Amino acid sequence: MMVSQRPSEVSTSAHERVYRTLRSRIMYGEIAPGQALTLRGIGREFEVSMTPARESVRRLVAEGALFLSSSGRVSTPELSNERIEELAALRALIEVELASRALPRAHMALIDRLQGINMTVAEMISKRDAVGYIRANLEFHRALYLRAQAPAMLAMAETVWLQMGPTMRALYGRLRRTEPPRNHKLIIAALKAGDEPGLRLAVRSDVTQGLRMLAG
C-alpha cells in the first residue's frame, strides 16, 4: 500500500494540480464539446487515485465546466444556442462593469501590456491557432479586469469563460476570417482617451462578436 509516493510535490495537493490542469484545458478550448472523461482515465494520466480525480471533476461540474449525465458520466458540455446567448449576455453585463471599474486605474503600463498581448492575439489568428487565440484573447481581458480590483466579479467572468471554453474552440475552429482584433484596438483607444461610454461599447461588442459568428 503506497500512500505518499511523491514527496517532491508537497507544495500543492494532488487534486489541486489535476483541477488546475483540467480547468486550463477546458477554458482554453483544448477539449472538444461533448468529449467524455472518466475518473480512472484522469487518475491514470495524472498518476493519482480516483479520489483526487473525483474531487477535481466535482469541482469543475459545480462551476459548469463539465456536464454530469444522469448516470454519472462526465463530459464537456454541448451548449444549445440559447445557452450560448445567455452566457454571452452574462459576459457583456459583467465584463462591461469590470472594464468600467478598471478605467480610472488604467495607466500607461497597462495599456502597453494590452498592446503587447494584442500582438500575440493577432499572431495566433494569422497562424489559425484556435487554442492560442483563445488563451491570448482571455489574457487580454483578464489583464484589463485585474485592474478593477473586483475579485468576485472577475471570478464570475472566468466561470463564464470556463463554461464557454469547448464551444469557443468549436466556434473559432470554423472561423475563416483572418482579421486582426478590431474591438481590442477600440478598447485600447477608449482606455487612452478615458472614454467610458466608448469603452463600454467596445467591450460589449468584443464580447458578443462570437455570437454574431454563430448566427451568421
Place this chain on the structure above:
Amino acid sequence: MMVSQRPSEVSTSAHERVYRTLRSRIMYGEIAPGQALTLRGIGREFEVSMTPARESVRRLVAEGALFLSSSGRVSTPELSNERIEELAALRALIEVELASRALPRAHMALIDRLQGINMTVAEMISKRDAVGYIRANLEFHRALYLRAQAPAMLAMAETVWLQMGPTMRALYGRLRRTEPPRNHKLIIAALKAGDEPGLRLAVRSDVTQGLRMLAG
C-alpha cells in the same frame, strides 16, 4: 463492511442529499459567518462516510458558499465590506437583466403569486424571523426570474445569493426596522404596468438596499 445500507433512498445519491441540505442552510442564513464545519461532523450528522461529505463540501467551496483555509479547514465565509459591495453589484447587474427578460412573459398568475409570497415576506419581518425572511425574499425573486427562461443567468444569481447567505443573516439580524417590503410593491406595480425602466430601477433598489443598511 457495510456498503449499501439504505436501499430506501436510491433515488438520489448521498452526496447530493448532503449537498442540497448544506446549500439550503447556507443560502438561507441558517449558519453564521465564520462557522466551522468538519467532514467527519457532516458525515456523522447525515449518517454517511467522509466521501460524500467531502464531495459536498468541495462543491460548495467551488461555488463560493464555503471558505477553505490554507490548512484545509472549511467554514462559512466572513465577507469584507468590499466583497459585499461587489456581490451586491453583481446582483444588481444580473437580476435587473433577469427581471427585464421576465417582464414580457409576466402574466396575472405570476403577479398573484408574487403578491402571495410578499405577504409571507411581510409576516416574517413582523415576526423578526431572519431565516424565514431571507427564504421568502429569495423565493420572491426566484419566482420572478424563472419567467425569464434563462437558466444560466438564474444559476449565477443563485450563486451570488449563496455566497451572501451567512452575511445576510448577520445583516438582517441587526436590523431594527419592521417596515414592509416597499421595493417589492414597486416591482409588482411595474410588472402590472409593463413599465420596464421602472422595473429595472425597483429591482436595483431592492437588491442594493441591504448595502445601505451596511453603510448606515
Place this chain on the structure above:
DNA sequence: CATGAGCAGATGTGATCACATAGACCTATG
C-alpha cells in the same frame, strides 16, 4: 504568573476495495 515546548486528539488527504449499474458487444433466433 506568564510563556513556551510537547503531547494527544482531531482533521484533511489520498489509496484501495466492494458493489451496483450502464453501455457495448456478441450471439442466437425470428
Place this chain on the structure above:
DNA sequence: CATAGGTCTATGTGATCACATCTGCTCATG
C-alpha cells in the same frame, strides 16, 4: 439479415484505512 436478449467489461459511488499535519491543551520552567 435484423433484432432482441444476455453477458461482460468499464465506470461511478461510497466505505474504510493509513498517514501527515494542524490545533488546542497541559505542564514545566523562567
